[in-house]
Amino acid sequence: MTAALVHDYAGAPIGAPVYELSNVSKTYARNLVVALQDVNLTLRKGSFTSVIGSSGCGKSTLLKIMAGLIPPTKGRVVLQGKPVTGPRRDIGMMFQQATLFPWKTAAENIVLPIEIRDGKAAAKKALDKAHELMELVGLKGFENVFPNELSGGMAQRTSICRMLITEPAVLLLDEPFSALDELSRDMMNMELQRICREQEATAFLVTHSIQEAVILSDEIVVMKPRPGRIAEVVKVDLPRPRTLHMMTTHEFGEIVDYIRGMLDKGEDM
Numbered sequence: 001m002t003a004a005l006v007h008d009y010a011g012a013p014i015g016a017p018v019y020e021l022s023n024v025s026k027t028y029a030r031n032l033v034v035a036l037q038d039v040n041l042t043l044r045k046g047s048f049t050s051v052i053g054s055s056g057c058g059k060s061t062l063l064k065i066m067a068g069l070i071p072p073t074k075g076r077v078v079l080q081g082k083p084v085t086g087p088r089r090d091i092g093m094m095f096q097q098a099t100l101f102p103w104k105t106a107a108e109n110i111v112l113p114i115e116i117r118d119g120k121a122a123a124k125k126a127l128d129k130a131h132e133l134m135e136l137v138g139l140k141g142f143e144n145v146f147p148n149e150l151s152g153g154m155a156q157r158t159s160i161c162r163m164l165i166t167e168p169a170v171l172l173l174d175e176p177f178s179a180l181d182e183l184s185r186d187m188m189n190m191e192l193q194r195i196c197r198e199q200e201a202t203a204f205l206v207t208h209s210i211q212e213a214v215i216l217s218d219e220i221v222v223m224k225p226r227p228g229r230i231a232e233v234v235k236v237d238l239p240r241p242r243t244l245h246m247m248t249t250h251e252f253g254e255i256v257d258y259i260r261g262m263l264d265k266g267e268d269m
């Protein structure tokens with residue numbers, strides 16, 4: 001592979017490094033809590049990575065630093081060859097709550113990032129693409145519906161479209177389906193897998209669920225607390241596409257048990 005190809009991120013080949021964190025540390029000045037210490041991590045194009053660890057081990061801090069929402073105290077975060085120094089267009093984010101504007105229709109909510117970035121005319125032009133994305137996530141026919149008429153799962157599907165409309169290079173997901181019931185959550189996870197595969201997206205998910213991490217991920221970053229550090233990056237070799245049925249297999253159970261064992265050790269990992 002030539003150097004030129006490695007650095008052509010827009011069309012970067014599957015498996016090329018997209019996100020690179022080197023020696024990232026964070027100490028909050030207010031209380032001197034060392035939330036992260038020497039985190040080194042590479043996300044590769046088209047990969048799905050989850051981060052798991054006990055409450056307070058620094059998962060959200062890591063995601064916020066990757067998103068450019070807060071700076072690290074030390075270390076470097078590079079996305080597509082450029083240091084992350086603030087929020088960027090090539091980063092898509094999704095949170096626990098869909099946070100849709102109630103006075104805008106589903107389709108208008110989806111084109112909102114375009115409206116903020118490029119103005120009303122550009123947003124209007126993007127409506128066709130919004131409709132295509134809505135079809136992709138099973139929301140055809142709900143384009144002109146207001147958020148109060150959508151179920152929790154439908155609202156989160158809408159916010160997936162809003163994240164995808166700007167064609168971000170990476171998707172940062174902070175427990176996006178944790179407010180949904182278990183059945184909807186399983187369905188949405190399978191939907192997320194399908195979308196990520198179709199879009200060749202690079203995804204990074206914060207979760208508290210070992211099962212969710214295993215069924216979705218190529219790699220799981222297991223963190224240990226106080227200060228937050230990477231204990232191990234566990235590779236998940238289950239074949240793709242993953243199905244919910246795989247959650248009943250011996251291989252799946254083994255990986256879940258292994259990670260649970262690590263988390264049970266807590267600080268002694």
Ligand SMILES: Nc1ncnc2c1ncn2[C@@H]1O[C@H](COP(=O)(O)OP(=O)(O)OP(=O)(O)O)[C@@H](O)[C@H]1O
Nearest residue numbers: 028030031033035054055056057058059060061062
């Ligand atoms: N803004 C802040 N100011 C000071 N300390 C903070 C701040 N945000 C987080 N912390 C501290 O940093 C540590 C890591 O917090 P963080 O929210 O990143 O953990 P987490 O793994 O996401 O937790 P949870 O699983 O409970 O969401 C904790 O000890 C927390 O108290």
